[in-house]
Amino acid sequence: MSVNVFDSKEVQQLLAAAVNLNSDEGNPRMKQVCHRLLSDLFKAIDELDITPDEVWLGINYLNKLGQDGEAALLAAGLGLEKYLDIRMDAEDKEAGITGATPRTIEGPLYYAGAPVRDGMAKLDVDPDADAGPLVIHGTVTGPDGQPLEGAVVECWHANSKGFYSHFDPTGAQSDFNLRGAVRTGADGKYEFRTLMPVGYGCPPHGSTQQLLNVLARHGNRPAHVHIFTSADGHRKLTTQFNIEGDPLIWDDFAYATREELIPKVVEKTGGAALGLKDDAYKSIEFNVTLSGLVGGKDNQLVNRLRAAATA
Numbered sequence: 001m002s003v004n005v006f007d008s009k010e011v012q013q014l015l016a017a018a019v020n021l022n023s024d025e026g027n028p029r030m031k032q033v034c035h036r037l038l039s040d041l042f043k044a045i046d047e048l049d050i051t052p053d054e055v056w057l058g059i060n061y062l063n064k065l066g067q068d069g070e071a072a073l074l075a076a077g078l079g080l081e082k083y084l085d086i087r088m089d090a091e092d093k094e095a096g097i098t099g100a101t102p103r104t105i106e107g108p109l110y111y112a113g114a115p116v117r118d119g120m121a122k123l124d125v126d127p128d129a130d131a132g133p134l135v136i137h138g139t140v141t142g143p144d145g146q147p148l149e150g151a152v153v154e155c156w157h158a159n160s161k162g163f164y165s166h167f168d169p170t171g172a173q174s175d176f177n178l179r180g181a182v183r184t185g186a187d188g189k190y191e192f193r194t195l196m197p198v199g200y201g202c203p204p205h206g207s208t209q210q211l212l213n214v215l216a217r218h219g220n221r222p223a224h225v226h227i228f229t230s231a232d233g234h235r236k237l238t239t240q241f242n243i244e245g246d247p248l249i250w251d252d253f254a255y256a257t258r259e260e261l262i263p264k265v266v267e268k269t270g271g272a273a274l275g276l277k278d279d280a281y282k283s284i285e286f287n288v289t290l291s292g293l294v295g296g297k298d299n300q301l302v303n304r305l306r307a308a309a310t311a
């Protein structure tokens with residue numbers, strides 16, 4: 001069957017009717033976007049001769065994806081979240097904004113409401129026999145290179161099983177385990193005392209991995225640490241760094257790796273005096289440079305549904 005009906009009057013009228021295009025009511029932006037996306041889908045069905053069986057396979061996949069709560073995970077895995085970063089990077093380039101720490105994707109596993117500490121926070125609440133101590137530290141500076149006082153650095157990462165608290169399928173972790181926030185003092189410095197993470201893997205029986213399997217792709221990330229940094233008068237930065245040496249660094253299923261986001265891991269001793277679980281520990285310096293507001297605004301602040309503790 002190779003028919004082409006997309007350009008017919010009947011189909012074009014159907015598309016217009018489906019989004020109520022010829023009415024002044026409804027949300028114009030949503031109508032515009034729905035019309036375009038639906039049109040692109042219809043066109044693809046026509047041009048690729050996508051069969052009814054294939055369409056229903058896709059529809060049922062969407063139901064399963066929602067049931068699994070994995071739509072945001074799939075967005076990361078299909079490069080959609082990376083694509084949004086590429087677009088924001090291009091916007092910044094066009095606006096001549098340079099010099100800040102590069103952004104990289106947030107991912108779906110942030111959990112709002114971690115307590116904010118001054119200067120230093122200990123993130124590990126639960127013991128983890130397979131994870132060694134890690135200190136993450138750095139200085140937050142503005143575009144002029146001066147340290148920023150009162151900046152808030154938020155950090156979240158996985159445990160030695162690659163699981164995040166609140167999203168741990170084994171239910172083993174306390175609510176804010178391996179999550180925390182620090183407010184900088186006049187020196188702009190922050191420090192997190194925590195445990196070394198291991199890379200995340202998609203739930204093996206979830207719909208994201210199901211699709212990745214069909215594409216002959218894996219669903220794993222290298223070990224990484226997420227960082228949000230905000231400060232008055234600056235744009236909020238969403239970034240991560242990878243743990244140097246992880247074999248998946250350049251094979252991240254979510255495409256978050258960037259050359260500038262692979263800090264050195266330094267072996268240190270003296271952990272006992274810091275209250276770490278071993279005297280030998282690893283230390284990572286990750287400095288953050290924020291960009292200034294644009295026209296007095298954070299023009300790239302991303303609003304998305306984020307998990308939060310319910311009071």
Ligand code: MBD
Nearest residue numbers: 076106107108109200254
């Ligand atoms: C993660 O930990 C993550 O950071 C992303 C982007 C996707 C899935 C799990």
Ligand code: FE
Nearest residue numbers: 107109200226
């Ligand atoms: Fe992550």
